[in-house]
Amino acid sequence: MKLIIANWKIYLGAKESVALARRLSKIKSKNQLVVCPSFPVVSEVKKALGKNIKLGAQNVAQKPDGALTGEVSAGMLSSLGCQYVIVGHSERRHTLSETDAQIKEKLRVVVSSKMIPVLCVGETLSERKSGKTIEIVRKQLSVLRGLKFENLVIAYEPVWAIGTGLTPTLEQISEVHKTIKKVIGKLVSKTKVLYGGSVDKKNAQKILSLAEVDGALIGRASTDYSSLKKIIQ
Ligand code: 13P
Numbered sequence: 001m002k003l004i005i006a007n008w009k010i011y012l013g014a015k016e017s018v019a020l021a022r023r024l025s026k027i028k029s030k031n032q033l034v035v036c037p038s039f040p041v042v043s044e045v046k047k048a049l050g051k052n053i054k055l056g057a058q059n060v061a062q063k064p065d066g067a068l069t070g071e072v073s074a075g076m077l078s079s080l081g082c083q084y085v086i087v088g089h090s091e092r093r094h095t096l097s098e099t100d101a102q103i104k105e106k107l108r109v110v111v112s113s114k115m116i117p118v119l120c121v122g123e124t125l126s127e128r129k130s131g132k133t134i135e136i137v138r139k140q141l142s143v144l145r146g147l148k149f150e151n152l153v154i155a156y157e158p159v160w161a162i163g164t165g166l167t168p169t170l171e172q173i174s175e176v177h178k179t180i181k182k183v184i185g186k187l188v189s190k191t192k193v194l195y196g197g198s199v200d201k202k203n204a205q206k207i208l209s210l211a212e213v214d215g216a217l218i219g220r221a222s223t224d225y226s227s228l229k230k231i232i233q
Contacts (some may be wrong), residue, residue, distance in 0.1 A: 002208050003153065003192050004117060004232050005034045005213030006222030007058060007086060016043045021048035023225050031215070034084050035222075039072050047083045056118070057085030059092060062105035062153040064112065074113035079229040083109045086118045086217075088140070090159045094124075103215050106142045111149060118217065119144070121180070122225070125160035133158075133172075134179050149188045154180050155217040161197025163219060167196075170210060179214035201230040 008017065015036045019106060024033065025048060036056040037045040046055045049117060061071035088103040103119070110117040121140040123133040137156070144152075156176050161167050168176075177193050184191045195207050196217030205220075207213055221227040 002031045002213075003034065003194060004031050004222075004228075005036060005037050005056060005084065005086075005194065005215065005217045006228060007089075007151075007196075007217055008038060009058065009091075009219055009225055010038050011220065011223045012037070012134075014041045014044065018044050018048045020132075020223070020225060021042070021045045021053075025050035027229055028230065030170070032231045033228075033232050036084070036086055042077070042082065044078050048200065049083070054083050055081050056081045056086065058069060058086050058089070059086045060087065060106050060110055062102050062109065063162065074109040074115065078113040078115055081121050082115055083117045084118055084153065086120065086155075088143075089120045090122055090157055090162060094159065095118075100140070100143050104147070107143065107147055116151045116153060117149070118155055118158050120155045120195075121155040122159050122197070128158065130162065132187060132211050133176060137176055137179060139181060141180065144184070144187055150190060152184070152188045153190045153194060155182060155194045156197045157196035157217060158182060163198070165198050167199075167203060167207070168185055170206060173207060174212050181212065199231070201227045204231040 032160045034054040034056045035059045057077045061073045087106045094100040107117050121137050123136040127136050180193050192214035194215040194217045199218045200221040
C-alpha cells in the first residue's frame with residue numbers, strides 16, 4: 001500500500017474542496033489517501049472525507065501557542081482531526097523564506113501534538129545542474145538531528161519539478177530516495193519516503209512502482225477528481 005498525499009495548496013475554494021472530498025470518499029482504493037486542504041476548510045473537508053481518507057495540514061505555526069498572528073497551531077490542527085502536517089514545503093522555503101531553524105521548531109510541535117510530519121526536501125535546478133543534489137538533501141535532513149520520531153514521512157520534491165510538468169528520471173528519483181532512506185534509517189524506524197513534483201495520472205504508476213518510493217505528494221493533479229482517482233486506485 002502506497003501513501004498518497006494530496007496537497008491542495010490554495011487551488012480550490014471552500015465549496016469545491018468539500019465537493020471534491022465528498023466524491024473522493026466514495027472511491028475504493030488500495031492505497032492510503034491523505035488530503036491536505038487549506039486551513040479554513042479543514043473541518044468541513046474532514047466531515048466530507050469519511051473514514052477511509054486521512055486529513056492533513058499544509059503548514060503549522062512554529063510555536064505551540066501565544067502571539068503569532070495569522071498562524072494555526074499544531075494543537076488546533078490535531079483537535080480538528082489532522083494526522084499529518086506538511087513541513088518545509090519548497091514554496092514556503094523559497095517564496096516565504098522559511099528557514100531550517102523554523103522547520104525544526106515546526107517538526108517539534110507536530111510531534112508533540114502526536115501528528116506525523118511530512119518533511120519536504122529537494123534541490124533547485126541550479127543545485128541539480130552543479131551536482132549538489134545529494135549534498136543539499138542531506139543538509140535539509142540534518143534538521144532531524146536531536147528530535148525523536150515514531151513516524152515520519154519525507155517527501156523528495158525537487159523545486160524545479162514542482163508545478164512545471166518536469167520530473168527527474170526514475171534513476172534520479174531512486175538515487176535520492178536511497179540516500180534519504182540511508183540517512184533516516186539510523187534515526188527513525190518507521191519512515192516513508194514519497195516523491196513529489198509534477199506527479200500526474202500519466203507518470204504516477206511508473207514512479208510508484210519503484211521499490212524505494214513509498215508514495216507520492218501531489219499538488220495540481222490532486223485537485224482533479226479523475227486524475228486523483230486514477231492515481232490512487
Ligand atoms: P505539483 O504536483 O503541482 O507539481 O506540486 C507538487 C507539490 O508541491 C506537492 O506538495
